[in-house]
Amino acid sequence: MLKKIEHLGIAVENIEESLKMYEALLGTSCYKLEAVESEGVKTAFLQIGESKIELLEATNPDSPIAKFLLKKGKGIHHIAFETNDIESEIGRLKNSGFELIHQTPKDGADNKIIAFLHPKSTDGILVELCQEKH
Numbered sequence: 001m002l003k004k005i006e007h008l009g010i011a012v013e014n015i016e017e018s019l020k021m022y023e024a025l026l027g028t029s030c031y032k033l034e035a036v037e038s039e040g041v042k043t044a045f046l047q048i049g050e051s052k053i054e055l056l057e058a059t060n061p062d063s064p065i066a067k068f069l070l071k072k073g074k075g076i077h078h079i080a081f082e083t084n085d086i087e088s089e090i091g092r093l094k095n096s097g098f099e100l101i102h103q104t105p106k107d108g109a110d111n112k113i114i115a116f117l118h119p120k121s122t123d124g125i126l127v128e129l130c131q132e133k134h
């Protein structure tokens with residue numbers, strides 16, 4: 001079962017500069033900076049109430065974020081839904097005809113395992129499933 005929107009992922013060109021704006025906007029400080037080498041991204045997390053914002057900056061030109069910025073520019077990149085059973089959600093969504101980018105969960109930022117759905121099966125929105133690592 002999906003529990004809530006865990007975070008919104010936002011593609012930025014320069015994480016330090018965007019952080020200044022988001023920290024001022026939200027009135028809070030970034031609680032974690034983390035690079036995910038396998039995805040070619042640097043991430044920064046801010047928390048506001050129960051919700052989080054994940055800023056994403058590309059660390060190389062082949063990074064999915066670099067391609068997204070070229071195609072669409074800065075802005076909302078993905079919506080992440082939290083689950084406590086990512087394997088069964090992957091199975092449920094596959095059975096319902098959704099196309100998964102990741103057939104099995106992989107390591108993500110912020111102590112999560114994650115899987116992405118292909119935006120062509122979700123009306124153009126990149127959807128992330130995430131589960132806290134135990």
Ligand code: ZN
Pocket residue numbers: 007008009054078080128
């Ligand atoms: Zn995310």
